Amino acid sequence: MRDIQTTLLGNATADPIERKQADGSPSASVRIAVTGSYFNSATGDFADRKTEFITVFARRNLARNLLASVRRGQPLVVSGRLSTSEWTGEDETLRHSLNIQAEAIGHDLTYGTATFSKPLRDKDTPDIDPQTATVIPRRPADEDEETDTADEEAGESSYAPAF
Template structure:
């Protein structure tokens, strides 16, 4: 748990994969019985790496200063600086990343599936009409009328059954 020190950085690979890195500052507190009060520990910085869809969602969702919770595989990196000294950093290969709702609220939005994105004519900006025979003339994207959002349908059936 910590705060994003900057906006996430994106990296694209030749094969189309994407990764993101966001650095978080971790400030933990402890009860110091010698002064009978809480004290801050040293701030640790962790480089959190995400790949593929998680990376896309991090890039679209995380901004500098926001409180985050991340889980994954913890590791270290070691390198030699220009001054000849050896340096270390903490890294987390993330499995999940989210906002810490202790400090605010969030709204969850699923990204569209590729199959749900209409085919657009790049010259005119119009939606191409690829409707299959027998349905959805004029919609231009394969007939969304009559389709039921499965998540909404599942939620409605749960409400109806209770």
């Protein structure tokens, strides 16, 4: 079976919402507004089409990064799998929504600039003592005692993240 893959350009209508999957993995959603335009030959000018609202769903690392990076009103480029949902509202009316399961999300640089930064991996994040708020040193499993003491004597820390 084939999926409908698409790319959308729109603006975030609100800050992303954090969700959890049944297995505990992180997910997030954000609604985007997409307003197309067309050339109206009768007026000789461009006119806006109807605004469409699409719910974007993201999982795992994409969800974490979406929550940390996107805010209301920001222009986005979203690529992923298009789908629809149907449900009955409280007023017994049949409702529909357009959704996209995102594979990639980014800011649309046509309207501004962005700075990219990679989040630290769990193994690069130090352990913090909750009572003293000090860093608890980790001893890497594959390094021997001599390497650790030689680095400490030289004033270097072997616990700094490598990018």
